[in-house]
Amino acid sequence: MKHNFGAGPCILPQEVFQEASQAVIDFNNTGLSILEISHRSKEFEEVVKETEQLVKELLNVPMGYSILFLQGGASQQFAMVPLNLLPENGKAAYLDTGVWATKAAKEAKKIGQVEIVASSGDQNYSYIPKNYQIPSDASYFHFTSNNTIYGTEVFEKPQTSVPTVVDMSSDILSRSIDVSQYDLIYAGAQKNMGPAGVTLVIIKDDLFHKSGRTLPSIFDYEAHAKAGSMYNTPPVFSIFVSMLNLRWLKAKGGVEAIEQENIIKARILYDEIDRNPFFKGTAAVEDRSRMNVTFVMDTPELEAEFLALAKERNLVGIKGHRSVGGFRASIYNALTISSINALVDTMREFEENHQ
Missing domain, CATH: 3.40.640.10 (Type I PLP-dependent aspartate aminotransferase-like (Major domain))
Structure with missing residues (x-):
């Protein structure tokens, strides 16, 4: 998948x-x-x-x-x-x-x-x-x-x-x-x-x-x-x-219902970015988008390695725009929480591999 x-x-x-x-x-x-x-x-x-x-x-x-x-x-x-x-x-x-x-x-x-x-x-x-x-x-x-x-x-x-x-x-x-x-x-x-x-x-x-x-x-x-x-x-x-x-x-219950799902999805991913010592967000915390999550690595030299791991784990489209670098996870309405969890699991796997 x-x-x-x-x-x-x-x-x-x-x-x-x-x-x-x-x-x-x-x-x-x-x-x-x-x-x-x-x-x-x-x-x-x-x-x-x-x-x-x-x-x-x-x-x-x-x-x-x-x-x-x-x-x-x-x-x-x-x-x-x-x-x-x-x-x-x-x-x-x-x-x-x-x-x-x-x-x-x-x-x-x-x-x-x-x-x-x-x-x-x-x-x-x-x-x-x-x-x-x-x-x-x-x-x-x-x-x-x-x-x-x-x-x-x-x-x-x-x-x-x-x-x-x-x-x-x-x-x-x-x-x-x-x-x-x-x-x-x-x-x-x-x-x-x-x-x-x-x-x-x-x-x-x-x-x-x-x-x-x-x-x-x-x-x-x-x-x-x-x-x-x-x-x-x-x-x-x-x-x-x-x-x-x-x-x-x-x-699904309309915009009100999908908004609650989007809040949860964004929170799961931002929490991992803030917790994981290898990653950090690029946007001001109070202005963080629920749709496009941008983040980089504390050690930019490791970014290619993480992208390779993401590809192995079937994560598609997370390479960041050249204006920001790093990574961008677009988490639009149809993206499921299971996909968010797959990205978070990959970030944690990367952390464990480098301990």
Whole structure:
């Protein structure tokens, strides 16, 4: 058995893989594969409808918001957000907490004025900035809730009176949030929601045409909302598998239940990192991510040896990003506690081998 700690595309439940594989052969007894079925068919319209309803139910999305299934990943949202929300003479505020937050701000700067309200780049993004001021005249404030590379997470929404936009690509559906506190949430599906190829956008309807810009329709949120996420051919298979995964999450008790599992999984792993003399965490303790656990060895020369042992023990995807080094264990919703225990056992085995 492989234990998949890869940062994305993510691990998904085995039952989702099984249902999806059956639909590749014959979708819903239509005699057609989900890969070839028309996106205009009644059968697929029902898939989109159910997926949208599951998002609303699992995240308690209030009235006045539209649910969109788009393409282009979070990277396309880096541009779509300012195109739709930032007026020609406006200013956007960004919090810089890592590579993806930096890239989001970089794209926004091509479209209008951007103010970086705070950055943790001075310590290689190992913490979340505190006590910064968000300008009240900003058209919107943007932050990244979970930083996959650096292993930090924002657990409380920053307080501000301006519209708030959040990139939740790597912790969407992993913990309870109050959607009403946000004006726009976007997330690439490939961490907790489904396979790569679809991007979830939850947008307050009041934000349509907020920038006053004349946009190509493909970059206009309202155009996608009016078309029911079918302005162009949608990523059919990615939406379908996301629906299966959301069904799985609902059956487990929803976001509230999976959050408790995620808390336990993270605690088990962080406790071992803090206990084991060979390892140490890289993120500030109060900002440690529940989704991406980053750690290094006190003796870097031993890291290759530990990676070799991990490979022998069927632990996949734990090599750290080059920006941090060491190791990164991505512990998304579908990763089981047994996989966490397998990693912890390997860390203890390594310790015993070097006593």
